[in-house]
Amino acid sequence: MGACFSKGKNKRNSQPVVTTSPIQLHTIAPESLENKPVANEEITTTNVVPVEQVITTQTTVTAPVEVAPPVAVVEKVKTVEVIPEVVPPVVEAPVVVEQKVNQVESTSQQEHAVPAVHKLVKVLVLFYSTYGHLYASAEEIAKGVRMVDGAEVHIRQVKETLSDEVIAKVGATETKKMFEHIPFVTPAEISEYDAIFFGTPGKYGNMAYQLKELFDSMGQLWATNALVGKVGAVFGSTASQHGGNEAVLINSRIALLHFGMIVVGLPYSSKEQMELSEVLGGTPYGVTTIAGGDGSRQISEKEKTQMQFYGKHVTEVAQKLRS
Numbered sequence: 001m002g003a004c005f006s007k008g009k010n011k012r013n014s015q016p017v018v019t020t021s022p023i024q025l026h027t028i029a030p031e032s033l034e035n036k037p038v039a040n041e042e043i044t045t046t047n048v049v050p051v052e053q054v055i056t057t058q059t060t061v062t063a064p065v066e067v068a069p070p071v072a073v074v075e076k077v078k079t080v081e082v083i084p085e086v087v088p089p090v091v092e093a094p095v096v097v098e099q100k101v102n103q104v105e106s107t108s109q110q111e112h113a114v115p116a117v118h119k120l121v122k123v124l125v126l127f128y129s130t131y132g133h134l135y136a137s138a139e140e141i142a143k144g145v146r147m148v149d150g151a152e153v154h155i156r157q158v159k160e161t162l163s164d165e166v167i168a169k170v171g172a173t174e175t176k177k178m179f180e181h182i183p184f185v186t187p188a189e190i191s192e193y194d195a196i197f198f199g200t201p202g203k204y205g206n207m208a209y210q211l212k213e214l215f216d217s218m219g220q221l222w223a224t225n226a227l228v229g230k231v232g233a234v235f236g237s238t239a240s241q242h243g244g245n246e247a248v249l250i251n252s253r254i255a256l257l258h259f260g261m262i263v264v265g266l267p268y269s270s271k272e273q274m275e276l277s278e279v280l281g282g283t284p285y286g287v288t289t290i291a292g293g294d295g296s297r298q299i300s301e302k303e304k305t306q307m308q309f310y311g312k313h314v315t316e317v318a319q320k321l322r323s
Contacts, residue, residue, distance in 0.1 A: 127199035128158035131295035144311025156185035195318035202248035228260030
């Protein structure tokens with residue numbers, strides 16, 4: 001079998017048509033070939049289309065189709081690599097650390113704030129007394145001061161100005177011995193305290209002369225503002241319930257205001273102030289007691305309760321101001 005190519009054209013596609021047909025082989029003499037028509041030679045030379053040309057054309061057309069898939073794969077890989085750059089995972093870490101630091105600092109401040117509430121305060125309970133009622137009152141007030149953690153209390157008395165003869169005439173010689181162990185106060189030491197209680201018996205609605213003389217000797221403290229901002233409180237006693245029991249405290253408070261002190265009274269949270277069942281001291285201006293005309297009446301239990309309450313209350317105020 002052999003292949004024979006004819007130089008014909010397809011009218012639809014205008015492309016060369018290749019046809020195959022059985023060919024019989026015959027021996028042809030050389031001289032007969034020379035006499036063949038020229039047309040047969042054209043068929044032999046021009047109608048043959050090389051097979052390599054057809055294959056090359058098909059390869060050239062299909063090659064770009066096979067290259068396309070790798071391009072799509074590369075784009076997918078790039079898309080995956082871009083995702084970590086959009087959402088950085090370490091952005092929240094500093095915020096968490098800062099919050100923990102703030103919590104530690106806040107906890108540390110709270111731990112240091114607890115001792116600040118119980119900060120040391122020095123309290124002076126100062127009194128002048130003839131029959132011992134103001135000394136007993138000072139002891140009860142000091143008990144209240146000691147109820148406050150971090151409080152340090154000292155009791156001092158005002159120096160006596162009366163002679164021993166006069167003291168004997170008023171029957172106060174023995175009562176004076178009850179508190180002769182209490183040191184006398186000096187003006188210089190008063191400024192060392194954070195809170196100061198001043199106790200005095202009533203003399204015609206005013207403080208006793210002995211306490212007034214002490215104030216008169218404190219001019220240097222007034223001139224240097226040494227008592228400004230310190231807490232002041234007053235307590236007293238009178239012979240009768242209406243013998244100037246409140247007036248002596250009101251007048252005493254005026255002196256403290258001149259020294260620039262913060263004066264604290266007895267609040268009505270001390271329930272004994274509303275008591276009507278007995279003769280009882282106690283005012284909003286400070287604590288008091290009733291001594292009687294001859295000094296025979298002693299401090300009642302309810303008055304002691306008020307005095308302890310007052311000592312604690314004034315000390316707590318001074319402690320808060322110091323903190």
